[in-house]
Amino acid sequence: MANERIYLSYATAAVAVAAVPLSFFGPGGLRLAVIGLLMLAGPGTALVLLLRLDPPRSMQATGVLPLSIAVAIAFSLAMSTLVATAMIYAGLWSPPAGVFILTATTLALLGFELKRSRTTLAGAK
Amino acid sequence: MTNDTAETVPARTAPGRDEHARHSGAKPPTDRNLGLTPSWKIGALAAVAAVALVLGIWSMTRVDPQQIGGSGLISALPLTYFVALAFSLAGFVASLGLRRFIPGLLTWQVLVLVLILHGADPIIHGLPRLEASFRHLGIADNISQSGQLNTGLDAYFNWPGFFDALGMLSGATGVTDLTGIATWAPVGINVILLAPLLALATRLTSNPRQAWAGVWVFYLTSWVGQDYLAPQAYAFVLLLTLLALLLSTFSGWAWPTDRNRFCRWLARGVSRLDGSVARQGIVGPSRVDAAILVVVCSLILMAMTASHQLTPFAAIPFLAVFLLTGRLRLRFLPVLAVVLPVGWLLFAASAYLQGHTGQLFGSFGDVGANTLGALSTKVSGSDSHMFVVYTRLAEVALVWVLAIIGAITGYRKKTPWLAAAAGTLAPLFLIPAQPYGGELLLRLYLFSLPFAACLAVLPLMSDKIVASDRTGGLGLKRALILLLLGGLLAATTIVTRYGNDSMESFNDDEIAVVNHLYSTAPTGSILIEAVRNTPWKAQHYADYDYRALVAAEARPGAAPLTCDPVNEIARNSGAYVIVTDSQQAAADLRGSTPADDLKHFIATCGTSPGWTKVFENAGGVIFQIQGAKNGK
Incomplete structure (x- = not known):
């Protein structure tokens, strides 16, 4: 389980980092896939990794995985919408800048998750 | 009763199951592995x-x-x-x-x-x-x-x-x-x-x-x-x-x-x-x-x-x-x-x-x-x-x-x-x-x-x-x-x-008609759809003046379409009229116009003075109507 979290963190970070140069250049299909994935699930996946949506009792928590996926997608879509809308209303429309903000949010949440994991690990020792 | 319902309801787990899971080395039975399924x-x-x-x-x-x-x-x-x-x-x-x-x-x-x-x-x-x-x-x-x-x-x-x-x-x-x-x-x-x-x-x-x-x-x-x-x-x-x-x-x-x-x-x-x-x-x-x-x-x-x-x-x-x-x-x-x-x-x-x-x-x-x-x-x-x-x-x-x-x-x-x-x-x-x-x-x-x-x-x-x-x-x-x-x-x-x-689906011919319309009509032109059901506006959303003669809604006892409303719209600047298959389907399905009225509209208006057919394929037809400023 811990390994799965680590791999997911790496994958999320990789998508977030790759999205920044791809917002300026690259093959259309690849740009659409990576930036689309970031907008669909990037910040939300980082958020879900940061949170500990663990059940109080495992028997009763069969909805945790669907809930985590749902929150990951909804939060990412909400962030994409709010960032894009804020840029429009502020008169600062720049899609690559929007992607950069989403990348920064994703990496920041992953950073908090890393810090939290270390703190928890240190506490356990 | 407290303000947390979750606390008030007895857990429905088997007594001692969690305890067993914590203290036993063996994998505890769970809902997923109970019962054998080949x-x-x-x-x-x-x-x-x-x-x-x-x-x-x-x-x-x-x-x-x-x-x-x-x-x-x-x-x-x-x-x-x-x-x-x-x-x-x-x-x-x-x-x-x-x-x-x-x-x-x-x-x-x-x-x-x-x-x-x-x-x-x-x-x-x-x-x-x-x-x-x-x-x-x-x-x-x-x-x-x-x-x-x-x-x-x-x-x-x-x-x-x-x-x-x-x-x-x-x-x-x-x-x-x-x-x-x-x-x-x-x-x-x-x-x-x-x-x-x-x-x-x-x-x-x-x-x-x-x-x-x-x-x-x-x-x-x-x-x-x-x-x-x-x-x-x-x-x-x-x-x-x-x-x-x-x-x-x-x-x-x-x-x-x-x-x-x-x-x-x-x-x-x-x-x-x-x-x-x-x-x-x-x-x-x-x-x-x-x-x-x-x-x-x-x-x-x-x-x-x-x-x-x-x-x-x-x-x-x-x-x-x-x-x-x-x-x-x-x-x-x-x-x-x-x-x-x-x-x-x-x-x-x-x-x-x-x-x-x-x-x-x-x-x-x-x-x-x-x-x-x-x-x-x-x-x-x-x-x-x-x-x-x-x-x-x-x-x-x-x-x-x-x-x-x-x-x-x-x-x-x-x-x-x-x-x-x-x-x-x-x-x-x-x-x-x-x-x-x-x-x-x-x-x-x-x-x-x-x-x-x-x-x-x-x-x-x-x-x-x-x-x-x-x-x-x-x-x-x-x-x-x-x-x-x-x-x-x-x-x-x-x-x-x-x-x-x-009426809700479209075909490549209709898309070709719409694309031809955009390539023909100068920016700012008035574009008229006979019935509101055209696969357009995917681009040039604000570049044209889009109009519709009738909505794709039921209009019991609807009068037949005539050329007059189009001629009136086109009187000054001219206009383009587009009629497509899915418009026809919408009109038939919902009863927006009398039966076969769109065919009659095309046949009559299309040959009237000032109307020129500029494109036609299996998906639809485009007419240009001359105005004082010649379509623009």
């Missing part, structure tokens, strides 16, 4: 779904769109499609009935169903469904290119959140043509919906099998077709996630239930109706995580508010009924759900508000006009269309009857039902607001469906399952009834969902 059985069921998928897709590729008539897609589907559907339904029910509960297998079965039942548009037509999809692409393109909102142009720019995000995607990727995304949106959105639906159903039911059956019934009865590339589809995903998150993490009373007389009365009433609050799916976040999740809920509400007119208002009754039934601890959230959309309407959408006050509030409180009045406008059209409309009404009635039976069963069996019933009824509080362009009832059905579906399957869950003994399957009798019900609903949904296919 691997070959699991493999066979997965293979059945795979066969259903291949056969279903192959069958859809064999459909000739020209054969799709007034009753929709069902008339053109080959027999093999129904065999595929039967395999898919049987595969799901058999997977659900296994002694061993296997979520991965059920996920595969549901995804196959989604592709077979909701993937017909992209597979058969290969183009976005509904002319609105093209409009939505155009709005996103306009925002992406200009970075500005033309709030005076139409309502979309006053709730631009969804289009802003789509514009950002287009702008950041350099992909200006998002037609592929629009084409596959119905499949993509239904796949995305799976997680929130399942999370929500898990909290509304007492058992994962019931939750999966509820999600399955949702897909079998979701015929309203709001799953195209549209703000409402996007907002629906957010709404379901919000509700699932709240019921999972913030379930319970928002106040001490012994605080005063009203609170005591309320808690007693709720407890009498449904004392068996479901613990399934409850998540216990830490205080910090709970605070973060509150922020997440607020952000989701904000994104919803910025994106769609109706959905944020639909969230209000949901939150209110959950608050009053002890399913929501966050008192401030219903207040925020009111403040955000009202504030948006007053400030961000003020340009729209100023010109549409009558439209927004004119029908307030008029329940008859908003329900039967709006419904009566839909119950008209050709005979085959009337068959589709009546089938839709019958399907809605069936779902509601099943939900009522489910609620009664839940009450009698003392298994969780109240939250699902409250969610089913909550959207109805929107009825007095306004008819929402005659579509309110459709939207309310969609909002209530995830809840109603969970209730509808409750009577089919065995007592053992209802009592949370998850080691047993459905039982043969119940499985057969579920399969029959699924078959009935699936067949009905093919009629109801794809009943308007001849």
